[in-house]
Amino acid sequence: MGEVYLAQDTKLGRKVALKVLPRDVITNPERLHRFEREAQAVSALNQPNIITIHEIGSCGDTHFIVTEFIEGETLRRKLQRTRLEIEETLEIATQIASALDAAHRKGITHRDIKPENIMVREDGLVKILDFGLAKLNDPGDTEPAQTDASTRILIKTTPGLVMGTLTYMSPEQVRGKEVDGRTDIFSFGVVLHEMLAGRSPFAAETKSDVIAAILTAEPLPPSGLNHKVPAELDRIVGKTLKKDRGERYQTVTDLLLDLRQLQKQLQFEAEVAREFRVTQPQLKSDQLPTPAAATPSRADLHSLAVLPFTNASDDPQMEYLSDGLTESILFGLSHLPGIQVVARSAVFRHKGSSEDPESIGRSLGVSAVVTGRVRQRAGTLLISVELIDVNSGWQLWGEQYKRATGEIFDIEDEIGKEISQKLRLHLTPEKQRILDRRRTNNPEAYHLYLKARFYWGKRTEESLSKSLQLFREAIETDPIYALAHAGLAEGYVAFVYWCHLSPGEAAPKAKAAAERALEIEPELPEALAALGSMKTVYDWDTPAAEALLRKAVELDPRYPRARQALAECLTITGRFSEAVTEVQRALDLDPLSLHMNAAAAMHNYYAGHLDEAIKLGRQGIELDPSFFPARLYLGLAYQASGQLTDAVTELKQARELSGGSTLVTANLASAFATAGKDYEANAILTELEGVAPRRYVPQSAVAAVHVSKGDLEEALSRLERAYAERCVWLRYALTADPRFDCLRDDARFRSLARLVAADAN
Numbered sequence: 001m002g003e004v005y006l007a008q009d010t011k012l013g014r015k016v017a018l019k020v021l022p023r024d025v026i027t028n029p030e031r032l033h034r035f036e037r038e039a040q041a042v043s044a045l046n047q048p049n050i051i052t053i054h055e056i057g058s059c060g061d062t063h064f065i066v067t068e069f070i071e072g073e074t075l076r077r078k079l080q081r082t083r084l085e086i087e088e089t090l091e092i093a094t095q096i097a098s099a100l101d102a103a104h105r106k107g108i109t110h111r112d113i114k115p116e117n118i119m120v121r122e123d124g125l126v127k128i129l130d131f132g133l134a135k136l137n138d139p140g141d142t143e144p145a146q147t148d149a150s151t152r153i154l155i156k157t158t159p160g161l162v163m164g165t166l167t168y169m170s171p172e173q174v175r176g177k178e179v180d181g182r183t184d185i186f187s188f189g190v191v192l193h194e195m196l197a198g199r200s201p202f203a204a205e206t207k208s209d210v211i212a213a214i215l216t217a218e219p220l221p222p223s224g225l226n227h228k229v230p231a232e233l234d235r236i237v238g239k240t241l242k243k244d245r246g247e248r249y250q251t252v253t254d255l256l257l258d259l260r261q262l263q264k265q266l267q268f269e270a271e272v273a274r275e276f277r278v279t280q281p282q283l284k285s286d287q288l289p290t291p292a293a294a295t296p297s298r299a300d301l302h303s304l305a306v307l308p309f310t311n312a313s314d315d316p317q318m319e320y321l322s323d324g325l326t327e328s329i330l331f332g333l334s335h336l337p338g339i340q341v342v343a344r345s346a347v348f349r350h351k352g353s354s355e356d357p358e359s360i361g362r363s364l365g366v367s368a369v370v371t372g373r374v375r376q377r378a379g380t381l382l383i384s385v386e387l388i389d390v391n392s393g394w395q396l397w398g399e400q401y402k403r404a405t406g407e408i409f410d411i412e413d414e415i416g417k418e419i420s421q422k423l424r425l426h427l428t429p430e431k432q433r434i435l436d437r438r439r440t441n442n443p444e445a446y447h448l449y450l451k452a453r454f455y456w457g458k459r460t461e462e463s464l465s466k467s468l469q470l471f472r473e474a475i476e477t478d479p480i481y482a483l484a485h486a487g488l489a490e491g492y493v494a495f496v497y498w499c500h501l502s503p504g505e506a507a508p509k510a511k512a513a514a515e516r517a518l519e520i521e522p523e524l525p526e527a528l529a530a531l532g533s534m535k536t537v538y539d540w541d542t543p544a545a546e547a548l549l550r551k552a553v554e555l556d557p558r559y560p561r562a563r564q565a566l567a568e569c570l571t572i573t574g575r576f577s578e579a580v581t582e583v584q585r586a587l588d589l590d591p592l593s594l595h596m597n598a599a600a601a602m603h604n605y606y607a608g609h610l611d612e613a614i615k616l617g618r619q620g621i622e623l624d625p626s627f628f629p630a631r632l633y634l635g636l637a638y639q640a641s642g643q644l645t646d647a648v649t650e651l652k653q654a655r656e657l658s659g660g661s662t663l664v665t666a667n668l669a670s671a672f673a674t675a676g677k678d679y680e681a682n683a684i685l686t687e688l689e690g691v692a693p694r695r696y697v698p699q700s701a702v703a704a705v706h707v708s709k710g711d712l713e714e715a716l717s718r719l720e721r722a723y724a725e726r727c728v729w730l731r732y733a734l735t736a737d738p739r740f741d742c743l744r745d746d747a748r749f750r751s752l753a754r755l756v757a758a759d760a761n
Helices: 029-043 075-081 087-106 145-152 163-170 181-197 207-216 230-238 252-275 315-334 344-349 357-364 403-420 429-436 444-458 460-476 482-497 504-518 524-537 542-555 559-574 576-589 593-604 610-623 628-640 644-657 664-675 680-691 698-710 711-725 730-735 738-743 747-760
Strands: 003-009 013-020 053-059 062-068 071-076 118-121 126-128 301-305 368-377 380-390 395-406
Touching: 029 053, 029 395, 071 075, 075 118, 075 181, 087 118, 087 126, 087 181, 087 252, 163 181, 163 207, 181 230, 181 252, 207 368, 230 252, 301 315, 301 357, 301 610, 315 344, 315 368, 315 444, 357 368, 357 380, 380 542, 444 460, 444 482, 444 644, 460 482, 482 504, 504 524, 524 542, 524 559, 542 559, 559 576, 559 593, 559 730, 576 593, 593 610, 593 628, 610 628, 628 738, 644 664, 664 680, 664 698, 680 698, 698 711, 698 730, 711 730, 711 747, 730 738, 730 747
Parallel strands: 301 368
Antiparallel strands: 003 013, 013 062, 053 062, 071 118, 118 126, 368 380, 380 395
């Protein structure tokens, strides 16, 4: 197409490429006009992967075109010099396709895509050169197509060997038929095949053989010559090289989408492989253990901890998924017979820890740990899991799972089964039924449930409100998801206990959600526990409550919340020793649970075991100084034991940490009054009266303030108001709270207690 010179643009001080056009172009006015018109069209593309045309002009009889000067090498030279990796091939191919996509959108077909017309700069940027044969798709174009084919068959001087453009022609070009953008797609496919396989798919000794191959031969897939080529890339190449252009990609846009999707997928898989690569201890040959030493016997693996899975998605909003997956696997493994599984609270203390798993395992006193990483991207879950022997540091089992997000249940099952098989343990049918009751067939509902549990665990009023919203969304997505209904019930139970809503507003909603869960799954421990709690503190139906809670414990003896709720029922009925025993069992099941420590402190306080209550309260604060329930019960225990300065200090902090809870605020006023600080106590009472129209104020707690002030008549009046509103703390006041001991012989107090007892039976 002419001679090309390296030239200097003296006006702009830059190097340019100067192409002098051949005589057969400049002596044909029609062809010269076409060339100028198409060059103008190409110059308007302004696409980074297409060579920039600076100028077209003439000087006397010499016609020329000026383009940018590209420093780099042609793709042909690069292929001669090195074998490209798949990633680099895809990067180059994507840039070529981007250039063709831009040209085709402007109605320009290149018609001469080949490695000689592709430049690769030193920085990796690809440039498409030589639109000298480009065809502007103009309906008024009358140029014979045959001219194009004859022009582009370049024969090397070596006799019998056809080189150059012919091997990149499409079948329609070889036949001399009209061309369009699909012709460029075929030529692109030939180039891509050559980059992957190291040779042209239609290479042959003679020109006739090449033409015959293009027209009739099915090329060998690139993977036949390069085992690294993935199947999807074979498919893409095959589709570009279809003989019938109607079966090829119809637009470069579609081709480009497939290339980019594959590029992202391969990059993702490479990244995951790097992140999830399992490294074994590097031992010298004489240090390698024997197989018997490397693999502990079943008898050696007596205890297990499932460490919090790492969220590898770099998205904090995905924490619910890694936490939820950890809990689900932990719950399943905890029901395996013959092995102790560390409770959630103990392992979640190590969330985000930089310690190695073996060190964490030793600190937890277990013989093996399960670790994992979770990544979600574009609807796909990538999960890596390992079972590690704590003593030797050896991996006992490891697996990587790649699934659609909708298959999360299958992943949980697979992990649990494979670990149990490794430990040679199996779930009993009864335990399997417990796990099955917790399921939904809807992945979206499950993810909403996990998010709800994530927020529910934070226990602030804001996070509890968020959890209620998410539980409702899970139910809307799957109306027969029993565990979501039970979660909604527990959300309202928390609102009832911490007085974020009035009992009359929250308790019926908690009961309704629990009852709906039991309609769907009559033996769901979570629903039985929630309903039992409301039967205890709101319906005051003690026999029914105890029956529900004992059934929950029987169904799942390892469920701490059921035992905690049973302790509440026992405390309210004055069976303090049984209550303390039951809450201690709950604490043994989940020894580092903030909620279980706080509950144990509460029931010891009501049982009169003040030293134990103080110890447990301090223990809870050591676990998490910001957990306000621990400070609340510690403050009450200090107050009952006469340590009033400490009581006020703890209750002040509890009030601040709770966000101004009316329940905690009233208890602080009681401590002030007991300490003789009536001014401070009265100020809080005035404050509570002011917020009462907008926020629920538990009258049982207000009654405790008046008892501490010595105003017994007002205290009794407040208790009667608490009875009218069915305050959940009333039964504790009537039965167990030591602050009301001075009223227990009062006729009015005893009459109120008889009324509640009658309701309770």
